[in-house]
Amino acid sequence: NAGVTQTPKFRVLKTGQSMTLLCAQDMNHEYMYWYRQDPGMGLRLIHYSVGEGTTAKGEVPDGYNVSRLKKQNFLLGLESAAPSQTSVYFCASSYEQGQAPYEQYFGPGTRLTVT
Amino acid sequence: AQKVTQAQTEISVVEKEDVTLDCVYETRDTTYYLFWYKQPPSGELVFLIRRNSFDEQNEISGRYSWNFQKSTSSFNFTITASQVVDSAVYFCALSENNNAGNMLTFGGGTRLMVKP
Numbered sequence: 001n002a003g004v005t006q007t008p009k010f011r012v013l014k015t016g017q018s019m020t021l022l023c024a025q026d027m028n029h030e031y032m033y034w035y036r037q038d039p040g041m042g043l044r045l046i047h048y049s050v051g052e053g054t055t056a057k058g059e060v061p062d063g064y065n066v067s068r069l070k071k072q073n074f075l076l077g078l079e080s081a082a083p084s085q086t087s088v089y090f091c092a093s094s095y096e097q098g099q100a101p102y103e104q105y106f107g108p109g110t111r112l113t114v115t
Numbered sequence: 116a117q118k119v120t121q122a123q124t125e126i127s128v129v130e131k132e133d134v135t136l137d138c139v140y141e142t143r144d145t146t147y148y149l150f151w152y153k154q155p156p157s158g159e160l161v162f163l164i165r166r167n168s169f170d171e172q173n174e175i176s177g178r179y180s181w182n183f184q185k186s187t188s189s190f191n192f193t194i195t196a197s198q199v200v201d202s203a204v205y206f207c208a209l210s211e212n213n214n215a216g217n218m219l220t221f222g223g224g225t226r227l228m229v230k231p
Binding site for chain 1: 148160210217222
């Protein structure tokens, strides 16, 4: 099992450019998440999905869009990149079993720089 | 609203010392879950422990131990006889029960440096 994978690992964008980050998991998890990590701020949730075809906003959704067309994939899009979106992006997935949260499994991260 | 505070941003110890990482949380729910994750220099996040609010027993796993105290809203993490491989950023996180998507709220993290 590959677990959670993210593509690409690194990317440099110019202000105003767009890109899509791909997250894939092979654990048949229902729930998937996108976080950003900035120094001293821990991880902050951007968007999440509780199943195929569903998405919802997290704590810091502005400037991002997501899609979950297939259960195993969760895409994060930046339509017009800004320097404030320079960050490390992590995807995660978890089981869904009743109402109790289980641990989230994280991908290796994508380091994005917007100049 | 839920909140997690890790007041120690950086800790430096010498190998074999014991070290405790503090985690204080805020929640209005009576049922919630607490987590610790480790982020080594390679960057990936590694799950360490999950604890629900009804289980206040301390937990020990090898050199790692966790002290959960509801009275002070704390879930502290102790590494005994630290090793250089313990150098990492450690995150405490909280999830309230019944929250849509089982979302986690993370603390800011504590960077632990273990010197040989």
